Each structure stands twice: as C-alpha cells, then as structure tokens.
Amino acid sequence: MTSDGEALRLESVTKAFAGHVAVRELSLRVPRGSVFGLLGPNGAGKTTTLRMVMDVLAPDSGRVFVLGRPADAAARDRIGYMPEERGLYPRMQVDEQLAFLAELKGLGRAEALRRATPWLERLGLFEWRRRKLNELSKGMQQKVQLVATLLHQPEVLILDEPMSGLDPVGTDVVRDVLLEARARGCTLVLSSHQMDTVERLCDRVALIHRGGLLLEGTVAEVKRRHGGNHVALVVEEGDPSFLEAWPGVLAARREGGGRLLLELAESCDPQPLLREAAARLRLARFERVQPSLHEIFVERVTAAGGPA
Amino acid sequence: MRRLWAVVRREYLERARSKAFLVGTLAGPILLGGLMVAPGALMARQRGQPLRVAVLDASGRLQAEVEQALRERRVDGLPRFDVRPAGQGTQEERRARLRQQVLAGQLDGYLILPEDALERSQAEYHGRNVSAVMDLSLLDRVVEERLQARRLLDAGLAPERVQAAQMRLDLKTVKLSEGGEREDRGASFLLSMVLLMALYTSVAMWGAALMNGVIEEKTNRVVEVVVSSIPTSTLFAGKLLGVGAVGLTQLGVWALVTGGLGLAGSQAAALSGLKLPEVPPHLLLFFVLFFLLGFFLYGALYVSIGAAVNSQQEAQSLVFPVVLPLVVGVMFFPVVLGSPDSGLSVALSLVPFWTPLLMFLRMTVVTPPAWQVGLGLALTLASIAALTWAAARIYRVGILMHGKRPTLPEILRWVRHR
Numbered sequence: 127m128t129s130d131g132e133a134l135r136l137e138s139v140t141k142a143f144a145g146h147v148a149v150r151e152l153s154l155r156v157p158r159g160s161v162f163g164l165l166g167p168n169g170a171g172k173t174t175t176l177r178m179v180m181d182v183l184a185p186d187s188g189r190v191f192v193l194g195r196p197a198d199a200a201a202r203d204r205i206g207y208m209p210e211e212r213g214l215y216p217r218m219q220v221d222e223q224l225a226f227l228a229e230l231k232g233l234g235r236a237e238a239l240r241r242a243t244p245w246l247e248r249l250g251l252f253e254w255r256r257r258k259l260n261e262l263s264k265g266m267q268q269k270v271q272l273v274a275t276l277l278h279q280p281e282v283l284i285l286d287e288p289m290s291g292l293d294p295v296g297t298d299v300v301r302d303v304l305l306e307a308r309a310r311g312c313t314l315v316l317s318s319h320q321m322d323t324v325e326r327l328c329d330r331v332a333l334i335h336r337g338g339l340l341l342e343g344t345v346a347e348v349k350r351r352h353g354g355n356h357v358a359l360v361v362e363e364g365d366p367s368f369l370e371a372w373p374g375v376l377a378a379r380r381e382g383g384g385r386l387l388l389e390l391a392e393s394c395d396p397q398p399l400l401r402e403a404a405a406r407l408r409l410a411r412f413e414r415v416q417p418s419l420h421e422i423f424v425e426r427v428t429a430a431g432g433p434a
Numbered sequence: 435m436r437r438l439w440a441v442v443r444r445e446y447l448e449r450a451r452s453k454a455f456l457v458g459t460l461a462g463p464i465l466l467g468g469l470m471v472a473p474g475a476l477m478a479r480q481r482g483q484p485l486r487v488a489v490l491d492a493s494g495r496l497q498a499e500v501e502q503a504l505r506e507r508r509v510d511g512l513p514r515f516d517v518r519p520a521g522q523g524t525q526e527e528r529r530a531r532l533r534q535q536v537l538a539g540q541l542d543g544y545l546i547l548p549e550d551a552l553e554r555s556q557a558e559y560h561g562r563n564v565s566a567v568m569d570l571s572l573l574d575r576v577v578e579e580r581l582q583a584r585r586l587l588d589a590g591l592a593p594e595r596v597q598a599a600q601m602r603l604d605l606k607t608v609k610l611s612e613g614g615e616r617e618d619r620g621a622s623f624l625l626s627m628v629l630l631m632a633l634y635t636s637v638a639m640w641g642a643a644l645m646n647g648v649i650e651e652k653t654n655r656v657v658e659v660v661v662s663s664i665p666t667s668t669l670f671a672g673k674l675l676g677v678g679a680v681g682l683t684q685l686g687v688w689a690l691v692t693g694g695l696g697l698a699g700s701q702a703a704a705l706s707g708l709k710l711p712e713v714p715p716h717l718l719l720f721f722v723l724f725f726l727l728g729f730f731l732y733g734a735l736y737v738s739i740g741a742a743v744n745s746q747q748e749a750q751s752l753v754f755p756v757v758l759p760l761v762v763g764v765m766f767f768p769v770v771l772g773s774p775d776s777g778l779s780v781a782l783s784l785v786p787f788w789t790p791l792l793m794f795l796r797m798t799v800v801t802p803p804a805w806q807v808g809l810g811l812a813l814t815l816a817s818i819a820a821l822t823w824a825a826a827r828i829y830r831v832g833i834l835m836h837g838k839r840p841t842l843p844e845i846l847r848w849v850r851h852r
Contacts (some may be wrong), residue, residue: 144844180662182834189847199665207662213655216447230663274659 131284132194133158133313134179139188141174141337148174150337156315156330158193158434159219163328164317165419167427171337173210176284180207181363187304193281203232208279210287210317216260221252223259224274232277238277245273249299265296272300277306283307284315289323289368301327321420333423335430345419355390356415357399364407372399387415437664438672445676449643450683457690458639459684461481463691483488484516485569487561488532488544489805492525493551496584500547503580507572514572520544536596545577552588555581562676586811624769629721632688633791634764637728638757640681640792641736647673648740651748657833669739674822678729685725720797727800728790730818732760734825738845741825743833748839763788767795784810824849 149171156162166172177192178182181197192201194425214223221239227346228238248250249269259270268291275283288304289297304327308314318324324331325345332342341352360368361384369386370378374394378388387408390396400412417425449455487504491497497520504515518541521528535541543561551557559570579600586596593648651657660669734755743749766788772778775794783792783802789810796802831848832840840848 145464176664177658177834182661202662205662207659209655209658209662211655211658213651213657213659215444215448215651215656218444218655222444226440226444227659227663230437230660232437235440 128415132156132191133160133325134162134315135191135368136175136179137188137189137191138197139175139178139185141171141183141185141188141214147337149178149185151221152334152339153188154332154339154342154373155388156313157383158313159308159311160330161304161316161328163323163324163331163332164315165319165324165331165332166340166425167319170307170334172334173286175334176207176209176286176317179284180205198230203278204285205280206272206278208283208285208288210290212268212291214271215260217258219258219350220246220255220262220270221255224277228277229273240274241277245276249273253352257348264291268292268296269299273277280312282313282315284317286317287314287320288318289317289320299360305423316373321418321423323375325419329417331426333426335427339391340426340430348387348419348422349416352426354425355392355394356417357390357396358411358415359386359388359403359407359409360411362408362410366403366407369403372402374399384410438668438675439640441594441660441664441669441672442676442679445647445673448678449680453517455684458531459687462684462689463688468678475775476760484512485566486516486518486542487538487573488518488520488535488541489534489688490520490529490544491547491551492549493547495828496547496580497650498550499584500545500577500580503576504573506765507576509572515576533560536560545573547577552581552584622799623771626795627767629717629766629798630767630791630795632685633721633725633728633794634760636681636685636725637790638734638760640677641682641727641732641756643672644677644733644752645736645740645749646746647677647745648829649743651739652833652836653745655755661833666833667826670826670829673737674733677733678726680723684724685722717797720794724790726792727814727818731786731790731814731821731851732756733819734818738828738832741829742835742840742845744836744839759787760791763791766792769794771799775802780806784813786814789814825852 132155134154136152136154139149139152140147152171152175152182154164154175158347162400164172164175170416174183174254178185179192180189180197185328191198192203195201212238215226218226221242225235225238225240228241233241236325242255243252249272251262251269251273252267254266261266262270275285283304285304288300304314304316314327316324316328328343328345330342331341331348343351358371366386369375371387372388374391375388376391377389379385388399390399403409487503489497489504501517504517505513507514516534519684524532529546532541536543537659541563542563543559546558546560548554548556548558555578557574564570567688582600583596586599587593591599639840645760651660654692657669736753739749739752739756743752766782770782770792775780778794779796780802782788784806785792793802793807797807827849829843831851832845
C-alpha cells in the first residue's frame with residue numbers, strides 16, 4: 127500500500143555488505159511537504175538508507191517507494207540529493223559543472239544554464255561562474271553543490287549532513303534556502319547527527335541505530351514519549367538529600383548553582399514531592415523538564431548498546 | 435541517450451582541453467617523425483666530408499693502383515676519399531710523419547699495406563676515428579677489390595675480364611601485395627615498428643587515462659552525485675566512449691602532422707637513399723579499428739582497477755598484471771615480423787589480448803587470410819563483451835567503496851554481487 131501523501135516509504139528494507147548488516151528491516155514513512163530528520167550515530171546506516179532511496183544501491187529485501195512509485199530512474203529525477211561526502215569536478219568550470227549535473231537529471235543544457243544564473247547571483251558566485259571549481263574557497267564550493275542539488279527543481283530534497291563544514295553565514299544561507307524549498311511544498315529529508323539543527327528545522331524525526339529504527343514521530347511526540355519524567359529544583363537553603371530516597375525517584379543529579387535534577391518513575395506524580403520539598407527547603411525554582419532531542423538520543427542509543 | 439551524451443562530452447572536453455593533451459598531441463608526431471627521418475638524416479650527415487687518407491705501401495707494387503681506386507670511388511656522385519701523398523723517405527720516416535699529421539688533424543688516417551699484403555690479404559688502418567663504420571667498410575671493400583683484381587691480373591686474366599669477375603651482387607627486396615609490388619629497403623620494417631609502437635602507446639596511455647579518471651571521481655566523491663542521477667552503466671559507457679574519442683582525436687592529429695612532417699622529411703630521407711614507406715589507406719582503417727579494440731579490451735581492465743582502489747599509489751601494484759600482456763605482446767614483434775605467416779605468429783595473433791597488436795603487425799607486412807582476421811576480431815570482440823560486463827559490475831560496487839584496498843578475490847566477488 128502506497129499513498130500519494132508520502133514522499134518516501136521504506137518497507138522492511140534490509141541491506142548487508144560482506145557479512146555485516148548495514149540496514150535491518152527498516153520501515154519509514156516520510157509525509158509529503160514535511161521536514162524529516164533521519165538521525166543516528168555514525169555507522170547507523172543513514173547513508174546506506176539514502177543510497178537505496180537514490181537507487182544507487184539495491185536493497186537485499188524490502189521495497190522503497192518515492193512519491194508513490196517504486197524507486198527507479200524516473201523517480202530519482204524528482205529528487206535532489208546531496209551526499210555527505212560532497213563531490214564536484216575540481217577542474218571543471220562552475221557553470222559547466224552545474225549544466226552537466228542538471229543534464230544528468232534530464233534538463234537541457236541551455237535551460238540549466240538559464241536557471242543557474244539567478245542562483246549564482248544570489249549566492250555571490252556569478253563572478254566566479256567561469257572559474258574552475260578548485261579556484262573557489264570551500265564555502266563557495268559548498269554553495270555550488272547546493273545549487274547543483276536544486277537546479278532541476280526537485281520535489282524531494284535529501285541532504286546528508288547539510289550544515290557540516292559551513293561557517294555561520296553559510297549555515298544561514300542553507301537554512302534560508304531550505305525554508306524556501308519547504309514553503310514551495312518540497313519535502314526535505316535531512317540526515318544528521320547534529321541534533322540541534324534537526325530540532326530547529328524538522329517536524330518529524332526517526333532515529334536509527336545499528337541499521338534498525340529506534341524511534342520515530344513528530345518532535346513533540348518523541349519528547350513526550352521518550353523524554354521520561356524529570357523535575358528540576360533550585361535549592362537556596364537546606365539539605366535536599368532526602369529527595370534522593372523519595373519513592374519513585376530513579377536517579378538524582380546535583381548540578382551547579384544548587385540545581386538538582388531528578389528522574390522520576392513514569393507513574394510518579396511530582397505534586398507530593400513538590401509539597402514536601404517546599405515544606406523542608408527554601409526553593410528558588412521548581413519545574414518539570416523536557417530533555418533536548420540530543421539527550422533523548424544519547425540516552426536511547428546508550429540503552430540500545432552504545433554506538434555501533 | 436542525452437545523459438550518456440552529456441557524460442561522453444564531459445569526458446572528452448576535460449581531456450581534449452588539457453595542456454597534457456596539447457603537448458602529447460604535438461610532441462607525438464615530432465617524436466614519431468623524428469624516429470622515421472632521423473636515421474636517414476644521421477647517415478647522410480655522417481657522409482659529410484670525404485675521408486682524408488694516405489696510403490703507405492710496403493710491398494712496393496700497390497701504392498698507385500690503391501690510391502687511384504680510392505680516388506675513383508664515389509657515393510651519390512661525390513668522391514668519398516681525399517687521397518693525400520704519403521711523402522718521401524724511408525718507410526719509418528713516412529709513417530712517423532703521417533702519424534704526426536693525423537694527430538695534428540691534417541689527416542684523418544692512413545692505410546698500411548704490408549709487404550705480403552697480396553699474399554695474406556691484410557692491411558691496417560690507423561686513424562683518430564676508427565668508428566666511422568660506413569666509411570671504413572667502404573675503404574675495406576675498395577682495398578679488397580683492388581687486391582683481388584691484382585691477384586686475378588697476376589694470374590693472367592685479361593683486365594676487362596677482371597672487372598666482370600668482380601661484379602657485386604645487388605640484392606633487391608621487393609614487397610608483394612595485392613596492390614602490386616614495390617622495391618623496399620627497410621622502410622616497411624620501420625613502418626611496422628612505428629605503427630606498432632603508436633598502437634601500443636595509445637592503448638596504454640588512454641587506458642591509464644581512463645583509470646585515473648575513475649580514481650579521481652572516486653577520491654573527490656563526485657561519483658556518488660553522478661550515480662544518484664544516472665545508472666552506473668551509463669557513466670561507465672560514457673567514460674569509455676569519451677576517452678576513446680579523445681584517443682582517436684589524438685591519432686587523427688598524429689596522422690595529419692606525421693603526414694606533413696613526412697613530406698618535409700622526405701628530402702632528408704631521399705638523401706640517405708631511404709624511401710619513405712607509403713601507408714595504404716586500408717592499413718590506417720585497421721589501425722583505428724585495432725586501436726579501438728585494444729582500448730576497450732584493456733580499458734575495461736583499467737577501469738576495474740580504478741574502481742577498486744582509493745588512490746593512484748594503490749593502483750600501481752594492480753596495474754602491472756594489466757600492462758604485462760600488453761608489453762609481452764610488443765616483445766613478440768621480432769618473432770611475428772620475422773615470419774608473419776608461421777604457425778606461432780598466427781597463434782599469437784589470435785590471442786585476444788594480443789590480436790589488436792600482433793594481428794595488426796602481421797597486416798603491415800603480409801595480408802593474413804580473411805578467416806584469421808575475422809576469427810581474431812570475433813575472439814577479441816567476445817573478450818571485450820565479457821570483460822566490459824565484468825568491469826561494469828566491479829565498477830558499480832567499487833566506486834562507492836572506500837577504505838581498505840580490496841583483495842583480488844574480493845574484487846572477483848563483486849562481479850557476482852547483485
């Protein structure tokens with residue numbers, strides 16, 4: 127069953143290389159128009175997964191659908207893919223390069239060059255269009271790569287580590303371009319291990335680890351489901367040691383400035399704990415804490431047996 | 435189709451626009467032309483000045499006639515020996531004086547005919563330069579003829595009969611072909627060698643260029659961007675065709691420039707008595723055909739290596755087994771040229787790895803039976819089909835592999851990889 131509402135759909139996909147399983151029974155759905163974060167530590171199987179979507183690798187078993195159709199040559203013309211390891215021809219002129227890569231997506235040469243001009247102007251590369259790539263700075267090369275990914279106006283953009291190696295200005299440029307693409311209705315799939323980027327941009331995330339899916343959902347869902355039950359207190363006066371032995375407290379961590387972080391059992395209601403603490407201590411603050419995606423993922427990956 | 439064309443175009447332009455191509459394309463014919471013209475020009479130059487010699491005769495009978503024979507000997511209408519007087523005095527005095535003159539550079543050398551020169555047919559030449567092979571062998575011949583003539587005369591033969599008895603053999607070698615016959619003095623051998631070397635160089639050079647292109651795309655990672663847009667088979671085919679086309683372009687330029695140089699050099703060649711070989715048009719056609727066969731055959735191997743390794747350094751050790759059959763093929767050239775129709779030559783020229791070189795080499799000297807050419811082509815084409823199929827599969831897996839260099843069994847496993 128596929129639906130037109132899905133940009134990507136993986137059904138129980140497995141891929142192994144010479145005895146080592148890179149992706150195991152992975153199922154994913156990326157809704158159209160969403161910004162999807164594909165997360166996981168190094169070696170989790172992100173790149174292999176994306177290569178299967180791009181039909182660069184064939185899955186050993188399972189099926190991959192792009193925009194409602196099996197992933198094939200026609201499907202990938204509608205995708206813009208920027209691999210983690212960036213690559214362009216170092217001795218080729220910038221405009222030739224863009225025209226060539228667009229031609230590979232089925233665009234005509236003249237049309238590609240026409241479309242490239244506004245991009246090059248906008249990104250400050252127009253003066254450099256006749257230079258060879260290796261005469262450009264790293265940052266400029268990254269921008270050329272981004273333009274190459276966008277020139278054929280893809281409906282799905284897959285960017286592996288889109289922000290890596292970018293300076294703050296470059297990061298802003300990429301983010302603006304991505305937000306524009308989303309506004310146009312383009313589906314974005316961002317693969318990263320930089321959780322803060324993902325947390326700011328994505329509506330949905332999937333965490334994969336050792337080739338399998340660890341968790342998936344909207345950012346809010348993931349935080350609610352996997353964030354655990356945490357409270358934080360800032361103690362101005364008094365000894366909070368008794369809280370560490372409070373029924374339902376699983377772990378306690380003292381941080382600087384009198385801050386105490388408590389992890390509670392799922393069923394534990396923090397209200398009685400607050401009343402008791404307020405009675406015995408002088409509190410500057412008491413709050414329920416939602417952990418960052420980063421904390422959730424570190425916790426989940428560690429629980430699942432550490433990085434691959 | 436349009437995408438394949440885009441790859442071919444890119445591969446072609448990247449190389450055809452490079453400085454290395456410009457240099458190689460221009461330097462090639464100069465080297466080749468030089469190789470064809472230089473020996474003739476050198477020989478012509480060596481025969482510049484006549485040799486200044488004196489004759490020192492101890493037998494007392496031969497002085498005048500040897501001197502005269504030397505004076506009369508002409509090459510290309512010009513005298514080769516400038517005979518100087520030996521002077522007066524005793525044998526020792528004259529010899530010492532001539533020696534002085536040679537050391538002072540006034541004389542190139544002197545010929546000593548001992549007392550029993552006629553009986554023992556012996557003589558000595560003393561000179562500063564005793565390695566002017568052409569002139570000294572001529573000197574040898576002139577004196578030998580003179581001594582022979584004297585012996586025949588002494589035996590009572592009439593002078594006119596002596597000349598007839600001493601007639602030298604003039605052996606002409608004539609190359610036979612369907613197109614007619616033509617006197618040939620070594621030019622055909624030279625042509626075969628030059629064409630074989632051009633073929634070998636082109637196949638090896640453009641095969642390596644292909645390999646380096648693959649390694650480069652792999653190391654700078656652009657290959658992943660490309661194969662996420664087009665099938666690897668399209669990229670693979672585009673590279674073979676693009677680089678092959680550059681090779682053909684270079685050969686075309688070579689043919690034109692060498693032709694031009696040949697015309698300019700024909701004067702120098704004519705001076706040395708060497709006829710420049712004509713290249714029959716059908717041979718040029720076969721040259722192009724065999725270049726393409728060799729290029730695709732060895733190119734498939736080169737591409738496989740490029741896809742398997744991570745750097746050109748890593749490629750070095752794997753390149754050897756690929757270059758080896760190519761070099762061995764070239765090394766068979768004296769065998770094949772010596773007897774182009776022998777069983778061994780025919781067998782060698784039917785081995786697919788050697789057909790492009792050796793079948794062509796045979797064609798430069800004989801016209802092999804059509805069945806042999808056809809069989810050679812068929813076997814080579816079949817090998818190309820099998821090798822490119824395997825290479826395309828190795829390529830598909832290899833270009834995305836980084837890290838440790840794979841072993842040969844691993845590479846072979848890639849062929850069977852889904």
